Amino acid sequence: MDIRFDWTFDRFCEYVVDCGLEHVELKMEYVHGHPDAPDPETVAERSDAYDVTVTYHAPFRDWNVGSFNEDSRRASVEQVNSTLEAAATAGAGAVVVHGGSVPYRYPEYVRERARDAARRSLAECARYAAEVDVPLCLENQPQSDSNERHTTSPDDLAAMLESVDVDDALGVTLDVGHARVNGFDWRTFADRFADRIHVVHLHDNDGVEDRHEPLVEYESICESVDAPYNVFEMKRVPDIERCLERNQLPSE
Template structure:
């Protein structure tokens, strides 16, 4: 459908400034990341922020805090705080008119932690968040997260994860994370295609979550593009490049996507 640009590339700066910079560089579809000190604001201040962001007349998606929160933490205090962070992000997205909110189902950071229990916590929280998403008129995009043993879901479990979850939730496949976990990326796209909302697109060296530009790592992009052309999906493509990456790489990535998938973009 559209090519979004994550403002991860400008992480740590004022979100209004980030959107202004991206808009001035020709990007009209933006994913806002809610990380950093600029998000330590009250509900009233956040509503005022929405009014400023709406002035740019761009399309938005919303990524809640990616660091420090965990819906599947072994500690209930952390699970509850994480749930509230997502609830606040859904409210913010509704005010902003965003199309979806990214949801990380959680992580297990020690081998002693039971992944089955973690999956149960994640699913229960996401079902509750679906009710809030329904009221806010936004979708929840459930992302595959974690690598080096921290992911709570195998590829098979990820594909099955939303079977008992309301339709307010769909899949967001992070191609970089899938690569790090050794997933067959084209296969998981195909298997989740009926509820696929978006892709996070970035590259890596197969060892770390580097968020490199497309083509600067080891991911076999031609296989992925072939699958996407074959499926002809109405989804969003989100370039999620790392902090301080040159904006020229975003422009190059956008052009490559247009060339590879031009017949399906609007």
């Protein structure tokens, strides 16, 4: 559920089930922005009623776990931990998190401080994830012309995981669209991180821009990775049906 969706949680669950699907990922931007967004207790109740599983996506706008401003970094950790708490209450299976960023134009000593901030933040969040017993899953990010993002390649993602590993409390979200736009085959990530992948984000692009377009050839990816949760990460609700090669929205 993206912030661009104006649907209620119940309506979206009905839609998902009508499409023959059985999972919903809640982006915290949607939770923060929608006037009728459900609290975690409601998510638990309604997801059980619709027989769908749930994951959460920690905020990724307006915050940065890799901030070199210590106050901002701590606030970002609090945002992730708050998402973990919501996920635990809702009975969610995982929380997706981004690995932070810093502008390329800043001096190298600032960028290194930002990398260290990201490592410290993710380690703190991973420890809390272990406490509340919800997997925290670090996502491979798309590259940016303006910002250094810390998990865009398999090597960078592996280095971040190794540097913050807390008894394997930090898992992986494989985003196949981000892999493609960065010039990597999704199999490179799948082979390298294997059992650490808890969530797969499914979308497509032209290899140039991170468009989050429908991905029709998704079944082989899901079968190969065999992650607990697979998510069509679309910008528009009808694009979910385009992934499924359907043409009509369900009746109201």
